[in-house]
Amino acid sequence: MTSFLATGTFTGYIIVVVGVFAGALMRAPIHKRIDIFFSVLGCALFVASGVFIIEAWEFSFRTRTRDLALIKASLSIVNGVLFGFDAIFTFRDK
Structure with a gap:
């Protein structure tokens, strides 16, 4: 179970973070709720x-x-804590 969770998390969030970064490069807005959802998850x-x-x-x-x-x-x-801070700061920016 541990390897499935870790592999799924690392692989999935490589895809998510690359997609968000590509969207930021193209200046495509991302909704705050979706950003908070991905950060908390x-x-x-x-x-x-x-x-x-x-x-x-x-x-x-x-x-x-x-x-x-x-x-x-x-x-x-450490990465999870950074995602937590990202969720908090995104929520406060709302």
Whole structure:
């Protein structure tokens, strides 16, 4: 389950963020509600992915793969926090 959630989150949000960035380059407006929705959902999914990855690798033998997995989990949680800040600032801008 952890790998499906993490892979779906990372892949899905690559597509979403690239699409939003391309829209910003073309000066196409994005509705604030949709932006807040994607930010809140991204926050929840990235934090959940990070927590599940940490839970899966926490007590395994200390190897390079484990270290990379824990780094991936930490970056996922940081990314989730950034999406949370984006949602808050987008909402306050409304």
